Amino acid sequence: MNKILKMLVLCAVACGISIPAMAGNESIVAVVNQNVVTASDLNARLNLIAASTGLPPSNELNAKLRPQVLDMLIEEQIKLQEARRLRINVSDEEIEQGFQTIAQQNNIPTDVFKKALAQRGIKMSTMNDQIEAQISWTKIVQKRVRPRVEVSDADIDSELDLMRGNSGKNQYRLAEIFLPVADGVKASDVKSVARKLSDQLQQQPDAFPKVARQFSQSAGAEQGGLIGWVFGSQVAEEVEKVLPSLEKGQVSQPIEAASGYYILMMIDKRQISEEALPSRDDVMQRIGTQRLDRAQRRYLMDLYSASFIERRL
Numbered sequence: 001m002n003k004i005l006k007m008l009v010l011c012a013v014a015c016g017i018s019i020p021a022m023a024g025n026e027s028i029v030a031v032v033n034q035n036v037v038t039a040s041d042l043n044a045r046l047n048l049i050a051a052s053t054g055l056p057p058s059n060e061l062n063a064k065l066r067p068q069v070l071d072m073l074i075e076e077q078i079k080l081q082e083a084r085r086l087r088i089n090v091s092d093e094e095i096e097q098g099f100q101t102i103a104q105q106n107n108i109p110t111d112v113f114k115k116a117l118a119q120r121g122i123k124m125s126t127m128n129d130q131i132e133a134q135i136s137w138t139k140i141v142q143k144r145v146r147p148r149v150e151v152s153d154a155d156i157d158s159e160l161d162l163m164r165g166n167s168g169k170n171q172y173r174l175a176e177i178f179l180p181v182a183d184g185v186k187a188s189d190v191k192s193v194a195r196k197l198s199d200q201l202q203q204q205p206d207a208f209p210k211v212a213r214q215f216s217q218s219a220g221a222e223q224g225g226l227i228g229w230v231f232g233s234q235v236a237e238e239v240e241k242v243l244p245s246l247e248k249g250q251v252s253q254p255i256e257a258a259s260g261y262y263i264l265m266m267i268d269k270r271q272i273s274e275e276a277l278p279s280r281d282d283v284m285q286r287i288g289t290q291r292l293d294r295a296q297r298r299y300l301m302d303l304y305s306a307s308f309i310e311r312r313l
Contacts, residue, residue, distance in 0.1 A: 026038040026039070026040060027039040027040075028312060029041075029042055029070060029311070029312050029313045030070055030073070030074050030309070030310065030311050030312060030313070031308070031309070031310040031312075032074050032077040032078060032081070032307060032308070032309055033077075033078075033081055033307050033308050033309075034081075035077050035081065037070065037073045037074060037077065041073060042066065042069060042070055042073065042313075044122065044123065044126040045069050045072070045073060045126060045130070046062055046065060046066065046069055047120060047121065047122050047126075048117070048122050048126050048127060048130070049065070049069065049214050050120075051116065051117060051120050051122055052102070052106065052210060052213075052214065053207055053210040053211045053214055054204065054206075054207045054210060055200050055204070055207060055211065060196075061196060061200070064192055064193050064196040065193060065196070066313060067185070067189050067193070067313060068179065068189070068190065068193040068215070070311065070313050071182060071185060072215070074309060074311070075133075075182075075300070076129070076130065076133035078300070078303050078304060078307055079133050079136055079137040079140070079300075079303075080132065080133055080136055081307075082136075082140055082303055083136035083137075083139065083140060086140060086143065086144070088136060088139045088140060088143070090132045090135045090136055090139075094135055095128050095131050095132055095135070098131035098134065098135055099113075099114075099127060099128070099131060102127075102131070102213075105209070105210075105213070105224070106210065134222070137296075140299075141292070141296045141299075144299065145292065145295045145296050145299055146292060148295065149288060149291045149292045149295055151284045151287045151288045151291070155284075155287055156280050156283045156284055156287070159283045159286075159287060160277060160280070160283060162231070162233075163231070163272055163277055163278075164274065164277070166231055166233075166272055167272055167273060167274065168271055168272070168273075169231065169232075169271065169272060170231075170232070170243075170244070170269055170270070170271060170272075171229050171230065171231055171269065171270055171271070171272045171276075172229065172230055172231075172232070172243050172246075172266065172268075172269050173228060173229050173230075173266075173267040173268040173269070173270075174226075174227050174228075174230060174235075174243075174264055174265065174266065174267060175208060175209070175212060175220070175224060175225035175226045175227065175264070175265040175267055176212070176216065176218055176220065176225050176227055176262055176263065176264050176265075177194075177197065177208075177211060177212045177215055177216040177218075177225055177262070177263040178216050178217050178218040178260055178261070178262055179193060179194050179215065179216070179217065179260050179261045179262075179263075180217050180259055180260035180297075181259065181260050181261075182304060190260065190261055191254060191256065191261055194254035194261040194263060195253070195254050197211060197215065197263060198251060198252065198253055198254050198263050201251045201263065201265075202250075202251045205249060205250075205251050205265065208224065208225065208251065208265045209224025209225060209226075210224070212224050212225030213225075217260075217297075218293060219289050219290070219292060219293030219296070220289070225265070226267070227289075228286055229270075229278070231272070232244075236257045236258075236262070238255050238256060238257045238262075239255055239257065239262055239264065242255055242264065243264075243266075246264065246266040247266060248266055248267070248268055248269065249265075249266065249267075250265070250266050251263065251264070251265050252264040252265075252266075
């Protein structure tokens with residue numbers, strides 16, 4: 001986004017002037033407080049997603065994904081603006097390290113990955129913007145959310161007692177993609193995206209971790225959606241009903257829950273036994289991750305509620 005365009009938008013918002021659909025040569029698809037998202041921003045991200053997930057590009061898929069990807073860009077703007085408010089900065093070195101991590105996750109040497117993006121006409125600034133938003137949000141969560149999340153010895157004991165009480169029952173190792181239904185977004189639009197992603201992933205299950213990193217809004221997104229071993233009683237009721245029918249390696253259809261849609265991948269399943277109980281550290285980690293996920297979602301929803309957002313797509 002060029003500086004002149006940002007200044008025009010900032011002045012317009014401050015003066016209560018309606019922002020036009022075109023600013024300079026850029027078509028605006030969303031306004032987020034003092035910033036805007038342009039059509040070129042949106043198209044660049046769609047191209048990046050196609051390149052980094054391995055999903056075959058198509059006009060139909062892009063049409064389904066455009067509203068969801070726009071929501072992602074709006075969310076990134078909210079996160080970056082909160083980082084600026086808190087005076088949280090991300091260095092060029094951190095962004096480069098983030099890029100290297102993504103290349104490693106895709107099993108591609110960093111220089112080869114950069115060349116591949118360039119060959120598809122994707123600017124490094126598009127990838128860097130996404131990485132900066134991710135790192136900024138991680139720093140915000142560490143600074144403002146994590147200190148309020150506690151796991152006591154009693155919490156761990158209760159969890160282990162629950163596992164012992166479920167001895168002989170199935171436990172599931174899952175990966176998930178969670179697509180929330182945010183304010184101002186139609187649930188039917190999110191469901192349509194979830195269905196399209198699910199259809200693609202059932203044909204290409206190996207792409208699940210890449211798609212999760214791009215789309216999922218759950219705490220395990222950066223780990224490819226992995227949430228570890230759980231009992232049915234430890235997940236949403238709507239998700240629990242589906243688990244027994246999933247086979248190892250299978251990707252589910254979209255699962256509607258109270259706050260959005262889940263797509264699951266069954267990594268493994270087993271019967272729990274005393275010998276298979278996790279360590280106290282593992283239990284503490286899982287409980288802490290779940291609570292941190294809920295807390296950071298609430299924080300983000302509060303930021304949404306306090307923001308001026310106008311979608312034009």
